[in-house]
Amino acid sequence: MVKLARDEREMLDGIQGPAKQRAMEILVQYADALGAERFIDTNNVHLLIGFHPYPEVVTVRDADELVSKFLLDSEDKIVVDNVKTFNTTHIFATDLERWQLMGAPESLHKLMEAIRKYCIRTGISLMATCTPYQVGNIPTKGEHCAWTESSAVPFCNAVLGARTNTEAAHSAFPIALTGKVPLSGFHLDENRLGDHLVRVEIDVNSVMEWYLLGYYAGEMSQLAVPVIDLRHGMVPNISMLKGFNAAGASSGGIMMYHVVAVTPEAPTLEAAFGHKRIKETLTYGQAERRQTYEALNSAKDPTVDLINIGCPHYSLEELREVTRLLEGKRVHESVTLWIWTAHQLKALADRNGYTDIILRAGGQLMTDSCPLNTNLFPRGTKVVATDSAKHAHYAPAIAGVAVWFGSMKECIEAAITGKWRGELK
Ligand code: F3S
Numbered sequence: 001m002v003k004l005a006r007d008e009r010e011m012l013d014g015i016q017g018p019a020k021q022r023a024m025e026i027l028v029q030y031a032d033a034l035g036a037e038r039f040i041d042t043n044n045v046h047l048l049i050g051f052h053p054y055p056e057v058v059t060v061r062d063a064d065e066l067v068s069k070f071l072l073d074s075e076d077k078i079v080v081d082n083v084k085t086f087n088t089t090h091i092f093a094t095d096l097e098r099w100q101l102m103g104a105p106e107s108l109h110k111l112m113e114a115i116r117k118y119c120i121r122t123g124i125s126l127m128a129t130c131t132p133y134q135v136g137n138i139p140t141k142g143e144h145c146a147w148t149e150s151s152a153v154p155f156c157n158a159v160l161g162a163r164t165n166t167e168a169a170h171s172a173f174p175i176a177l178t179g180k181v182p183l184s185g186f187h188l189d190e191n192r193l194g195d196h197l198v199r200v201e202i203d204v205n206s207v208m209e210w211y212l213l214g215y216y217a218g219e220m221s222q223l224a225v226p227v228i229d230l231r232h233g234m235v236p237n238i239s240m241l242k243g244f245n246a247a248g249a250s251s252g253g254i255m256m257y258h259v260v261a262v263t264p265e266a267p268t269l270e271a272a273f274g275h276k277r278i279k280e281t282l283t284y285g286q287a288e289r290r291q292t293y294e295a296l297n298s299a300k301d302p303t304v305d306l307i308n309i310g311c312p313h314y315s316l317e318e319l320r321e322v323t324r325l326l327e328g329k330r331v332h333e334s335v336t337l338w339i340w341t342a343h344q345l346k347a348l349a350d351r352n353g354y355t356d357i358i359l360r361a362g363g364q365l366m367t368d369s370c371p372l373n374t375n376l377f378p379r380g381t382k383v384v385a386t387d388s389a390k391h392a393h394y395a396p397a398i399a400g401v402a403v404w405f406g407s408m409k410e411c412i413e414a415a416i417t418g419k420w421r422g423e424l425k
Contacts (some may be wrong), residue, residue, distance in 0.1 A: 001032060002028055002031035002032055002036055002037065002038060002039065002182065003037060003038050004028075004038075004039075005038070005039070008024065008039055008178075008180060011023070011024040011178055011180075012024040012025065012028065018078055019072070019078050019079070019080045019081075019177055020177055020178055022072045022073075022074055022078055022174075023072065023173070023174035023175075023177040023178050024174070024178055024180070026072070026073065026170070026171070026174045027039070027171075027174050027175065027178060027180055027182070030171055030174075030182060031182035031184070034182050034184040034185070035184065036182035036183050036184040037183065038183050039180040039181060039182055039183065040144050040180070040181055040183045040187060041144070041179055041180065041181075042085060042144045042145055042146050042175060042179055042180070042181045043085045043086050043179060044085065044086055044087070044137065044139050044143060044144075044145040044146070044147075044162075045083075045085050045086075045087035045088075045145070045146045045147070045167075045172055045175050045176040046087065046088050046089075046090060046132050046137060046145070046146075046147035046148055046149060046152060046167075046172070047087050047088070047089050047090060047124065047148060047169070047172045047173060047176055048089075048090040048148040048149070048168075048169035048172060049067070049071070049089055049090075049115055049118075049119065049124065049169070049173065050089060050090075050091065050092030050093055050112055050115045050116070050128065050368075051070075051092075051093060051169055051373075062114060063114040063115050063117065063118035064077050064078070064079050064080070064118070065077050066111075066114075066115070067080065067118065067173070070169070070170070071169060071170060071173035071174075072173065072174070073170065080122050080177065081122065082122055082123045083122050083123050083124055083176045083177055084176065084177060084178060084179040085175070085176050085179050086125070087124055087125060087172075087176045088124075088125045088127035088132045088136075088137045089119060089124060089125070089126055089127050089128055090127075090128075090129070090130060090132075090148050090149050090152075091128055091129060091130055091368060091369050091370060091373055092112050092115070092116075092128050092368045092369050093108055093111075093112055093369060093373060093374045094108055094109060094112050094368070094369050094374065094376070095366050095367055095368045095369050096112060096113075096116060096128065096343075096367070096368045096369075097367070097368075098364065098366055098367075099112070101364055101366070102366070102369070102371070102374070102376045103376050103378065103379065104374065104376055108374070124176070125137075127342070127344075128342070128343060128367070128368035128369070129313050129341075129342035129343075129344075129367075129368070130149045130151055130152055130311075130312045130313055130370070131151075131152065131155075131242065131312045131313045131315075131342060132147075132152060133152065133155050133156070133159075133160065134238075134313065134315055134316075134342060134345065135342045135344040135345060136344070138160065139156060139160055139162035140160070140161075140162065141160065141161035141162065141264055142161065142162065142163065143162045143163065144162075144163050144164075144181060144187055145162050145163060145164040146164060146165075146167045146171070146172055146175040146176075146181045147164045147166070147167060147172070148166070148167050148168065148169060148172050150166060150246075150249035150250070150253070150255075151242070151245045151246035151249050151250075151312045151390060152245075152312075153165075153166045153245075153249065153255050154244075154245040154248065154249060154254050154255055154256060154257060155241065155242065155245050157186050157192070157255060157256040158241075158245070158256055158257045158258065158259075158263050158265075159238075159241050159245075159263060159264075160264070161263070161264035161265055163186055163187045163192075164186060164187075165184065165185040165186055165187070165255065166253075166255055185255075186255060186256050191225075191256075192225065192256055192265060193225065193272070193273055193274040193275075193276045194225050194226070194227035194257075194258055194266075194272045194273045194274075194276065194278070195221070195224035195225045195226070195227075195276070195278075195279045195280075196220065196221050196224055196225070196226045196227065196278070196279055196280045196281070196282060197226075197227050197229060197269075197273075197278050197280070197281045197282065198213075198216075198217050198220070198221075198226050198227065198228050198229065198282045198283075198284055199229050199281065199282070199283050199284065200213065200228060200229060200230050200231060200284045201231070201283060201284065201285040202231075202284070202285055202286060202289060203231065203234065204230065204234060204236075204240075205234060206240070206407065207239050207240050207243045207318075207387070207407070207408070208243075208387065208406065208407040208408075209240075209289075210236060210240035210241065210243045210244045210247075211243040211244070211246070211247045211387075211388070211389040211405075212247070212289055212292045212293060212296075212389070213228070213244060213247075213284060213289075214243060214244035214245065214246070214247030214248040214251075214254070214389065215247040215248065215250070215251045215292050215295075215296065215389045215393070216251075216284055216288050216289075216292045217244070217248050217252070217254065217257070217284075218247060218248035218249065218250060218251035218252030218253070218254045219251040219252055219292075220252070220282050221248070221252050221254060221257075222252040222253055223252065223253045223254075223255070224279070225254075225256045225257055225258070226248075226254065226257045226258075227257070227258045227259075227260065227266065227269065227272040227273065228257065228258065228259045228260065229260050229269060230259065230260065230261075230262075235262060236259065236262065237317075238315060238317075239315050239317060239318055241259075242312055242315070243388070243389070244257075245312075246311070246312050246388065246389065246390040247389035247390060247393075249390075250389060250390045250393040250394065251389075251393060258272040260272060289424070290424060293405070293424045296389055296392040296393070296403070296405040297392070297403070297404055297405050298392070298396050298402050298403050299383050299384075299385075299402035299403055299404045299420065300402065301382070301383050301402065302419045302420045302421070303334075303383060303418060303419060303420075304335060304383045304384070304385045304404065304414045304415075304418060304419065304420050305334070305335065305336065305378065305380065305381045305382055305383050305384065306335070306336045306337075306338065306377060306378055306381045306383075306384045306385075306401075307335060307336070307337045307338070307384070307385050307386070307411050307412070307414060307415040308338050308340075308370075308371060308384055308385075308386050308388075308391055308395075309322065309337075309338070309339050309340070309386060309387050309388065309408060309411050310338075310339045310340030310341050310366075310370075310388075311340060311370055311372070311386065311388035311390055311391040312388075312390070313340050313341045313342045313345070313367075313370075314339060314340065314341040314345070315341075315345070316345055316348055316349075318408070319339075319341060319345060319348075319349050319354050319365075320352070320354065321408060322339060322358075322408060322412065323349075323353075323354040323357045323358060325408065325409060325412040326357055326358060326361040326363065326412060326415075327357050327361075329361050329412075329416050330361055330362055330416065331361055331362035331363055331415045331416060332415065332416060332417060332418035334418055335414070335415050335418050336364075336378045336381075337358075337361075337362065337363035337364065337415045338363070338364055338366050338371070339358060339363055339364065339365050339366065340366050340367070340369075340370050341365065341366075341367060342367060342368075343367035343368055346365055346367050349365060363415065371399070372391065372394050372395060372398055372399075375398055375399055377399050377401065381399070381401055382401060382402065383401065383402050383403075383404070383420075384399075384401045384402070384403050384404070385403070385404040385405075385406065385410075385411050385414045385415075385420055385422075386403060386404070386405060386411065387405070387406060387407055387408045387410075387411050388405075389405060391403070392404075392405040404420040404422060405422075406420075406422030406423075407422070410422035
């Protein structure tokens with residue numbers, strides 16, 4: 001049984017109100033299931049609240065009822081005044097402004113509006129992105145957090161050196177109400193050390209190459225902690241690591257990893273493994289790269305219907321790059337081009353003229369959401385091209401579409417010509 005501190009006992013006994021009491025009841029069960037001995041304090045939660053409504057939602061009348069039912073597992077309406085922690089929101093089911101472009105029904109838009117107002121009322125910082133670390137939620141090394149979103153979790157752990165497990169919507173909300181997270185998993189030093197060694201024998205120097213490496217590492221490591229040993233001198237940028245995280249969390253369940261001499265807890269190979277012995281040594285070379293590329297490309301027909309890029313949401317650097325590729329060009333009349341980013345970055349794109357260039361070319365710069373989340377694809381979409389291994393992994397199963405995976409440049413060429421001509425060089 002998890003041991004409770006005085007303030008935790010008070011919350012459980014209802015002294016701090018019904019919302020915290022219900023949250024603490026859930027967290028005690030959660031901590032016991034994880035085998036945690038105690039809770040630790042957190043002041044950084046990335047919540048999933050603007051989620052895809054379950055069928056039962058049609059009977060729900062307002063956001064308080066929705067949150068009570070789905071995030072506090074209560075048939076009684078529990079009204080929350082204020083969440084305790086600093087927290088940000090993962091994506092919503094729709095773009096909050098361009099919901100009609102997604103083909104979302106008005107009922108879903110109204111529900112998202114109700115949740116948006118709920119966030120403002122309760123002190124939840126409305127971020128609506130899968131990349132909170134790109135737009136202002138940047139925890140420090142060692143900081144205990146509670147994040148949802150599989151691609152963001154390894155960024156928090158491995159790239160920033162902060163500490164989180166992959167929280168579900170149903171655990172993150174009670175944590176936000178109480179500021180308490182079970183001490184388990186990646187909050188503990190021991191579990192952060194490496195398990196597998198991945199020796200990289202080829203150059204990995206573009207976002208696409210990091211997606212491929214991440215997809216391979218995820219598949220081979222599953223929930224273990226891989227240690228990536230690059231050829232001398234290679235230093236990935238943020239977009240590359242973002243791609244690695246998203247891919248590794250899709251093909252496997254990577255939540256923590258190390259890149260020797262790059263990520264903060266692995267200044268050396270020895271530091272990455274600590275006292276642990278290496279369980280397995282893997283080699284990533286041309287053969288593994290090609291196999292991974294082929295596994296991600298499920299399409300046969302070169303005629304594309306949708307180009308979906310920005311999964312995870314594009315950084316400002318990526319928005320600048322895609323704008324350069326699109327400038328003065330025109331998207332093919334039978335193709336839809338969706339580019340996804342955080343709305344905070346769209347504001348910068350607007351200011352820098354990027355949005356105008358995308359719109360003039362016939363594309364759309366979309367925010368707050370993504371089609372995989374709600375399965376809202378343009379009507380009749382059969383073939384999708386993307387530069388995201390995560391999108392390529394999930395779209396066939398979720399939407400029944402075939403997918404081409406390649407670089408941003410290949411995706412934009414397909415948007416303009418209507419045909420996929422990408423290849424592994
Ligand atoms: Fe983000 Fe949606 Fe991709 S949540 S990581 S854009 S699947």
